[in-house]
Amino acid sequence: MKFMKKEVLRQLTILAYSDFKGTACHDHWIPYYTFGDCSHSECNSHNLRNLKGINEDYNHEWAKNMSSLLIEIKQRVDTLRSEGRAEMDFNETAKYNAIYKDIISKGKLECPIPVAEKTGRPKKNAAHRLLARLQKYDVETLSFMYDFNIPFDNNLAERDIRMVKLRQKISGCFRGKEGPIVFCRIRSYISTCRKNGQKVMESLVKAIKGEPFIPQTL
Incomplete structure (x- = not known):
């Protein structure tokens, strides 16, 4: 066989x-999360591709803003690392984290989940699923910002x-x-x-x- x-x-x-x-940096394949002895980090190259697709398919502003934020944080981390810094200041990480959550909140308003008329169940599309994932795995998505030893992608x-x-x-x-x-x-x-x-x-x-x-x- x-x-x-x-x-x-x-x-x-x-x-x-x-x-x-x-810390395992991966593309959100669920079986990876069954390994509990290690911490996890989301691959942001995959996230950027998915966000680009959401913006092109649904014209959602939140997806475009989230892409810009992730790229901005990566550039900032690269700059700090080139200067010999090992971490980002707490106030700066708090600022980026607040912007991240604000984008998630605005995304929920921009693409509310409709309900199917026949079944009464939520009708989620790719945009809803990605938005929910980014909200649930916010620490894993931004882990490269908190720890410079963690890569931006896999x-x-x-x-x-x-x-x-x-x-x-x-x-x-x-x-x-x-x-x-x-x-x-x-x-x-x-x-x-x-x-x-x-x-x-x-x-x-x-x-x-x-x-x-x-x-x-x-």
């Missing part, structure tokens, strides 16, 4: 977060997982559980070596000899 994309992602998730204690992780998709499309799917586990471990090792400026082939040879590259931790 072939293992489809969800099984590969499930194996990746288990490998990545089973013992992880830091683009780096997206690049790392791209090889899994290529493996699925070009080389065929995995036939069992062992294959995805081995593949993910190898790709994880290669990615770690690259991020630490190591030559991949040399690092693979060392791993085969029983002398794998292990990055130093603080």
